[in-house]
Amino acid sequence: MRGFSTNAIHAGQEPDPSTGDVITPIHVSSTFAQDGVGGLRSGYEYSRSANPTRTALQECLAALEGGRHAVAFGSGMGASDVLMRVLLKPGDHVVIPHDAYGGTFRLVDKVLALWGVEYTPVDLADIGALRAALRPTTRVVWCETPTNPLLGIADIAAVADVSRTAGARLVVDNTFASPYLQQPLALGADVVLHSTTKYVGGHSDVVGGALVTGDDELADAIRFTQNSVGSVPGPFDAWLTLRGVKTLAVRMERHSDNAERIAELLAAHPAVTRVYYPGLAEHPGHEIAAKQMRRFGGMVSFTVAGGRDAALRVCAATEIFTLAESLGGVESLIEHPGAMTHASVAGSALEVPDDLVRLSVGIEDVEDLAEDLRQALSAADR
Incomplete structure (x- = not known):
């Protein structure tokens, strides 16, 4: 099993088979030639749906978080929005941290609430408070650890156990920790979220987001919704993020x-x-x-x-x-x-x-x- 830094530098980034490029190329093409109708020469047809540079980044992030699937987005909030669309419907309930990131709160309170989604802020360090906040309609427990900005810590394994028993999915925003410091999937989370703008990219020069999961069906639903709403990163953004993650x-x-x-x-x-x-x-x-x-x-x-x-x-x-x-x-x-x-x-x-x-x-x-x-x-x- 390869170590973290080896995966950061090599996962999804083998030398290009046609040119020998050691560094993943920036594939700027918006469309790809087909060998006959429906015959995809390279597995790619249109860059909103998939792009080789984005694929390299996704394979790397999946390896770093210990997941089978990663989906890269144009921003962390774009990733959050797509995931909420996939996991929630009108009438559902979501638990959020009592000191959640302001953008997450705004999405839930000002956008999803208009759509009929209900929410409860909870101190996720208090497992008793989490249990008390759960409802029959709770579908998602949204966790940050450490939280932004009060650096609160939730016990991911304990929150995962409670969420699973209630039939809710556990989403862990791992932006503050990065995959190097913490790997929530191994502790029982269903999905890991990153604003890759932050530590993953690491140089304040690119905006992006990502979702990582080991659930095949959930990954398919995320990809379908992402493609439908178009919340994708450009190839140069994916390349910059991939360059940043190496260090x-x-x-x-x-x-x-x-x-x-x-x-x-x-x-x-x-x-x-x-x-x-x-x-x-x-x-x-x-x-x-x-x-x-x-x-x-x-x-x-x-x-x-x-x-x-x-x-x-x-x-x-x-x-x-x-x-x-x-x-x-x-x-x-x-x-x-x-x-x-x-x-x-x-x-x-x-x-x-x-x-x-x-x-x-x-x-x-x-x-x-x-x-x-x-x-x-x-x-x-x-």
């Missing part, structure tokens, strides 16, 4: 190294009131994260003494951390979730603290990152 293992090790140091710095800083990072022993999900994750990842959130205004001043004062949405790139980013990535949950049960700051800790020299945060916190305290 995923080494990047995640450095992200984790740096984030652990930054979390410790923040936990000891007098201007910081709370740090959210599963690598800290005091994090309530630390033991579960240590059990189901290889490392603790590159995302750190914290709250600041002085409230919202102080948090905004910290975000404005950094020099190496760039004020920007998104995450998972080689460069460090800082943002205010309440006003940026999670503005869509304002006024709802999922509203995030207004003194919260979220960091995507990059792979720069960690002492430079630490000094940048020290001076930003000092500036905010003036």
Whole structure:
């Protein structure tokens, strides 16, 4: 059985048989010649349905997550939308995390709810609360672990057991962990979701998404719906993502190294009131994260003494951390979730603290990152 980095570099990426290309080519053709009506020369007919560059990416992602099938999308939300269409119908019920990603909440609350889908936000770290939230109509349990932006941890195996008993599918958004740090299918999940824009691509230069599953029928339904609605990535996007994934293992090790140091710095800083990072022993999900994750990842959130205004001043004062949405790139980013990535949950049960700051800790020299945060916190305290 091949190791993770070997699969990242080679799965789905054998040298091109006709040219010997070591790197997967970018197949830009929108259509493919047929040898007679219905006689597909290469197995491809039209790039909305399938494209060789996209196939290479999908085979690689399936290998990394330990699934039989992967389907790549034009964005993580495109993947979420197609999966919801496949798994839910009007009148069905879905459980979502009580601090779900703002885009996921918006899709469920503002789009699917109009279609007759009902939902309940639940702290998935509380198995009793999950059981209490389930209904006869529950078809999907949608899990993030770690969550965005509060870095909550759910026990995937336990959530899978409860979901299965209730007849619901378990979907795990594995964006924050990446396949290198965590493999939910092996723990009982039915489907794994990625915004490949983030750690999988890793360079803040391409938007994409993916679904991975071991269920043949479900994979067929996902492909059919994707082709029907056209939520596909272009070949260059697939190629950029495939290029990024080759270095995923080494990047995640450095992200984790740096984030652990930054979390410790923040936990000891007098201007910081709370740090959210599963690598800290005091994090309530630390033991579960240590059990189901290889490392603790590159995302750190914290709250600041002085409230919202102080948090905004910290975000404005950094020099190496760039004020920007998104995450998972080689460069460090800082943002205010309440006003940026999670503005869509304002006024709802999922509203995030207004003194919260979220960091995507990059792979720069960690002492430079630490000094940048020290001076930003000092500036905010003036």
